[in-house]
Amino acid sequence: MKLIACIKEVPDTATQIKINPAGTEIIKDGVEFIVNPYDEYAVEECLRIKEKFGEGEVIAVCMGPTRATEAIRKCLAMGVDRAVHLCDPAFEKSDTYATAKALAKAIEKTGFDLILCGKQAVDGDGCQVGAQIAELLGIPGVPLIIKLEISTDKKTAIAHRQVEGATEVVEVKLPALFTCQKGLNEARYPSLKGIMGAKKKEIKFFTPADLGEAPGSFGEAGSLARMVKLSLPPTRQGGRKMEGEPEEISKELVKSLMEQDKVI
Amino acid sequence: MVPTAHFPGNIIFYLIFLGGLGVFSYLIYTRIRLLLFTQKEDRLSQIGERIKSILVFVFGQRRLLNEPFPGVIHLLIFYGFIAFSLGTITIIGEGWYPGFSLPFMDSPLGNIYLLVKDSFALLVIIAIVLAAYRRWIVRPARLEPSLDAALCLLFIFFLMVTDLSIVAGRIGLGTESSGLWTPAALTISQIIAGSGATEAGFRTLYQVGWWGHVLFLLSFLIYLPLSKHFHVITAIPNVFLRYLGPRGALTKLNLEDESAETFGVCKVEEFTWKQCFDFYTCTECGRCSDNCPAYRSDKPLHPKMMTVNLRHHLLDKAPFLLSKNSNTAVTDSGNGQEWNGAAMVGAVVGDDELWACTTCRNCEEQCPVFIEYVQRIVDMRRYLVLMESRFPAELTATFKNMENQSNPWGLGYTNRADWAEGLNIKLMPEVGEADILYYVGCAGSYDDRNKKVTLSLVNILKSLGIDFAILGIEEKCCGDAARRIGNEYLFQTLAQENIEVLKNYKFKKILTACPHCYNTLKNEYPQFGGNFQVVHHSEFLIDLLDKGMLKPARSFDMTITYHDSCYLGRYNDIYDAQRRILSAIPGVKLVEMERNKARSICCGAGGGRMWMEEHLGKRINVMRTEEALKVNPNTIGTACPYCLTMLEDGLKAKDMEEAVKTMDLAELLNNAL
Numbered sequence: 001m002k003l004i005a006c007i008k009e010v011p012d013t014a015t016q017i018k019i020n021p022a023g024t025e026i027i028k029d030g031v032e033f034i035v036n037p038y039d040e041y042a043v044e045e046c047l048r049i050k051e052k053f054g055e056g057e058v059i060a061v062c063m064g065p066t067r068a069t070e071a072i073r074k075c076l077a078m079g080v081d082r083a084v085h086l087c088d089p090a091f092e093k094s095d096t097y098a099t100a101k102a103l104a105k106a107i108e109k110t111g112f113d114l115i116l117c118g119k120q121a122v123d124g125d126g127c128q129v130g131a132q133i134a135e136l137l138g139i140p141g142v143p144l145i146i147k148l149e150i151s152t153d154k155k156t157a158i159a160h161r162q163v164e165g166a167t168e169v170v171e172v173k174l175p176a177l178f179t180c181q182k183g184l185n186e187a188r189y190p191s192l193k194g195i196m197g198a199k200k201k202e203i204k205f206f207t208p209a210d211l212g213e214a215p216g217s218f219g220e221a222g223s224l225a226r227m228v229k230l231s232l233p234p235t236r237q238g239g240r241k242m243e244g245e246p247e248e249i250s251k252e253l254v255k256s257l258m259e260q261d262k263v264i
Numbered sequence: 265m266v267p268t269a270h271f272p273g274n275i276i277f278y279l280i281f282l283g284g285l286g287v288f289s290y291l292i293y294t295r296i297r298l299l300l301f302t303q304k305e306d307r308l309s310q311i312g313e314r315i316k317s318i319l320v321f322v323f324g325q326r327r328l329l330n331e332p333f334p335g336v337i338h339l340l341i342f343y344g345f346i347a348f349s350l351g352t353i354t355i356i357g358e359g360w361y362p363g364f365s366l367p368f369m370d371s372p373l374g375n376i377y378l379l380v381k382d383s384f385a386l387l388v389i390i391a392i393v394l395a396a397y398r399r400w401i402v403r404p405a406r407l408e409p410s411l412d413a414a415l416c417l418l419f420i421f422f423l424m425v426t427d428l429s430i431v432a433g434r435i436g437l438g439t440e441s442s443g444l445w446t447p448a449a450l451t452i453s454q455i456i457a458g459s460g461a462t463e464a465g466f467r468t469l470y471q472v473g474w475w476g477h478v479l480f481l482l483s484f485l486i487y488l489p490l491s492k493h494f495h496v497i498t499a500i501p502n503v504f505l506r507y508l509g510p511r512g513a514l515t516k517l518n519l520e521d522e523s524a525e526t527f528g529v530c531k532v533e534e535f536t537w538k539q540c541f542d543f544y545t546c547t548e549c550g551r552c553s554d555n556c557p558a559y560r561s562d563k564p565l566h567p568k569m570m571t572v573n574l575r576h577h578l579l580d581k582a583p584f585l586l587s588k589n590s591n592t593a594v595t596d597s598g599n600g601q602e603w604n605g606a607a608m609v610g611a612v613v614g615d616d617e618l619w620a621c622t623t624c625r626n627c628e629e630q631c632p633v634f635i636e637y638v639q640r641i642v643d644m645r646r647y648l649v650l651m652e653s654r655f656p657a658e659l660t661a662t663f664k665n666m667e668n669q670s671n672p673w674g675l676g677y678t679n680r681a682d683w684a685e686g687l688n689i690k691l692m693p694e695v696g697e698a699d700i701l702y703y704v705g706c707a708g709s710y711d712d713r714n715k716k717v718t719l720s721l722v723n724i725l726k727s728l729g730i731d732f733a734i735l736g737i738e739e740k741c742c743g744d745a746a747r748r749i750g751n752e753y754l755f756q757t758l759a760q761e762n763i764e765v766l767k768n769y770k771f772k773k774i775l776t777a778c779p780h781c782y783n784t785l786k787n788e789y790p791q792f793g794g795n796f797q798v799v800h801h802s803e804f805l806i807d808l809l810d811k812g813m814l815k816p817a818r819s820f821d822m823t824i825t826y827h828d829s830c831y832l833g834r835y836n837d838i839y840d841a842q843r844r845i846l847s848a849i850p851g852v853k854l855v856e857m858e859r860n861k862a863r864s865i866c867c868g869a870g871g872g873r874m875w876m877e878e879h880l881g882k883r884i885n886v887m888r889t890e891e892a893l894k895v896n897p898n899t900i901g902t903a904c905p906y907c908l909t910m911l912e913d914g915l916k917a918k919d920m921e922e923a924v925k926t927m928d929l930a931e932l933l934n935n936a937l
Contacts, residue, residue, distance in 0.1 A: 012668045012669065012676075014665075014668070014669050014674050014675055014676045015676055015678075016676055016678065016679070030677075030678045030737075032668045032669060032677065034664070034668055186657055186660070187660070188653055188660075189653050189655075189659075189660045189663055189664075190653065191649075191650055191651055191652065191653040192519070192527055192649075192650035192651065192752075192753050193527075193650070193651055194653070195753065196522075
């Protein structure tokens with residue numbers, strides 16, 4: 001059974017994000033990179049499935065700069081068997097679609113029975129890539145799962161999804177893709193044995209050519225969305241209290257929302 | 265007249281004596297041989313210090329006398345044994361050569377010896393009665409009313425009784441010069457004579473006493489290695505072989521060893537021979553558990569029972585281990601067979617037991633025979649963390665925080681020196697050189713309450729114009745908690761990174777307000793080539809006071825009780841500086857808690873417990889706060905960021921945070937300037 005975990009390296013959530021003056025990217029100096037926490041759930045779930053069935057291969061697939069090798073090693077230390085690293089300047093500045101396209105190609109090339117992704121990466125918070133990979137591969141995609149049970153014949157899976165105020169239970173045929181929500185599991189901390197073993201595990205590097213694609217299929221050229229400008233959210237202001245008769249207040253509120261906050 | 269002067273007495277004696285000695289030797293041989301299957305450790309340096317330990321802690325019974333009642337009982341029995349040793353040699357000598365006598369016995373010295381022995385016979389009997397009274401009537405919680413204990417006392421009791429019978433019999437028979445030097449035996453002899461005993465009666469008394477003494481002696485000898493009373497033999501070597509390195513330094517694991525199959529200790533034979541010798545030596549007195557914050561707060565850790573259980577486990581596993589042909593095989597599958605008995609970590613010693621330890625060292629400080637607990641517990645934690653990745657779930661975040669942001673809170677590492685903003689404090693990366701390198705530590709950098717301590721200390725330094733600098737964002741967590749939790753890999757990473765940074769700069773001393781940073785930098789960094797002079801702010805401030813550089817002038821109406829930090833006190837013997845600093849502040853009245861200095865109870869945060877939930881038992885910090893409140897202070901003085909946090913939380917839990925304040929020495933002193 002080939003279990004794929006898609007992982008991404010992201011800035012540590014404790015980092016205070018700073019943006020370069022041109023507004024094109026974040027300043028990476030002083031930023032610690034970690035494995036996207038939701039992707040850790042994906043890795044953990046793959047490892048648990050492998051342990052439960054006593055067989056299978058867990059493969060981490062990652063698209064990112066050379067630096068991302070460190071995040072990949074952490075997953076290998078957790079127990080992932082081997083990794084695929086999509087590492088090429090042509091992949092830089094990909095939007096979610098170009099990213100999903102690259103990952104889907106790589107996963108197809110690697111082979112798969114089950115794909116797990118984090119529900120979103122905590123840097124861009126796009127929540128798109130998982131679903132897009134499923135679509136591109138033509139397999140069922142089940143987002144936001146908090147429980148996963150694989151049938152003993154490994155042909156179907158039952159997933160519990162978190163939906164507003166309830167849990168939705170979905171049964172799908174495998175292969176399928178799931179995106180992982182907090183609550184699915186607690187990701188393990190790598191043992192020293194794992195860390196030492198990770199040094200010897202294989203990381204396969206893929207360029208667009210290895211995927212049988214032109215460099216232009218990815219990156220900015222292969223993207224559907226274009227980033228115009230990056231800016232920090234405005235610092236939070238204190239609340240405003242409106243006093244007076246209800247009629248007056250509602251008028252004032254509408255005016256404020258239209259003119260000052262420009263939300264309606 | 266010696267019973268062995270004629271056949272068959274002599275033959276019977278030879279058989280009993282040689283048989284008894286043979287069995288005893290065999291038992292000792294197996295116990296020692298078992299140690300050859302454990303790990304190596306050197307314990308023979310500093311011979312002078314070791315001999316001194318024997319004098320103070322064995323012959324001086326220093327630690328036993330911490331508790332007068334059981335201490336004196338033990339002292340009497342201990343010296344009774346010594347007093348009787350010459351008498352025992354005489355009896356055994358007589359057995360072989362009727363008429364044997366030690367050379368000085370006929371001199372006045374011999375008479376004095378007889379008097380001493382006779383007195384001790386009585387004193388030991390009194391001590392036995394008191395010991396039995398204590399164990400079976402008073403019943404302190406730490407003692408079990410066991411058969412083992414009863415047998416030991418009975419053996420000693422009968423040894424005394426039989427010795428008295430021998431002497432009384434001799435007096436009655438007229439073979440003892442006179443009863444003048446043996447008043448107790450004389451009294452017995454006279455009582456028996458008064459009841460109309462004949463010469464035959466005295467002969468019987470003597471013969472029964474003699475054979476009884478020999479039999480009890482040899483059976484006791486055989487019983488020793490099989491019981492908790494093995495300490496009669498092992499205590500002296502155990503004190504002699506005690507750990508004499510820096511108490512605050514845990515052993516260094518060689519993580520670069522590619523051939524290492526396992527890290528930490530999960531099987532009993534992975535302990536060192538000395539750690540196993542500790543198991544042999546435990547006398548089950550329970551002083552360790554009595555002073556253990558985990559045990560006192562109803563957590564699963566019971567240091568005494570851990571040692572006893574490990575002893576049983578080691579002996580259970582002995583046949584398996586001894587069946588192996590080499591002492592190099594650490595793995596159970598060394599010669600193709602597996603150990604099917606209980607697993608040590610997880611079964612003999614439960615995970616919860618290991619995680620309950622605050623590494624406060626109170627057990628080690630109290631143990632009369634210097635049994636070592638902290639290293640043993642950390643060794644097993646290392647196995648759990650490094651090999652099994654099995655630890656309280658909340659620690660995953662702590663580890664990752666230390667890895668990614670170099671502090672256990674996980675706050676951004678670039679914010680480490682935010683507290684210093686606008687204060688015009690020199691940064692080492694900018695100046696490269698200063699007299700004092702102030703190592704702020706994680707709590708002093710990130711925790712709001714402890715930042716106030718940092719600011720107070722900085723204010724004192726600045727007011728005196730002391731040339732100091734901080735590392736700023738180049739400073740990382742010292743790694744104390746990581747190491748004590750068992751994450752040696754993380755600890756070594758942090759330590760090496762810090763040492764590398766520190767080596768870039770010129771300074772005379774490292775100053776820190778955190779006892780954990782202090783201990784780790786001072787006692788553990790030398791293992792990685794980081795040799796720096798490190799001072800805790802209590803040492804630093806008392807020095808400034810002594811030199812007259814600091815003059816606390818403002819008077820406060822304060823009743824302060826000072827809570828000792830384990831890592832300053834028991835780990836580094838700093839007890840007085842803090843008290844002298846507080847006393848130097850005008851108007852301060854210092855009151856001591858019942859348990860203070862070396863007996864002080866931990867706040868509950870050491871050993872990485874700061875970063876673990878306290879699900880089991882009572883809350884240690886609340887218990888300690890209650891002890892502090894008993895002496896009615898209006899301020900609790902601390903010298904450690906963990907203690908400060910824990911006791912402040914304790915006061916909140918008791919709804920006393922308004923009435924009683926928790927303050928660090930630096931804050932109190934700064935306020936008084």
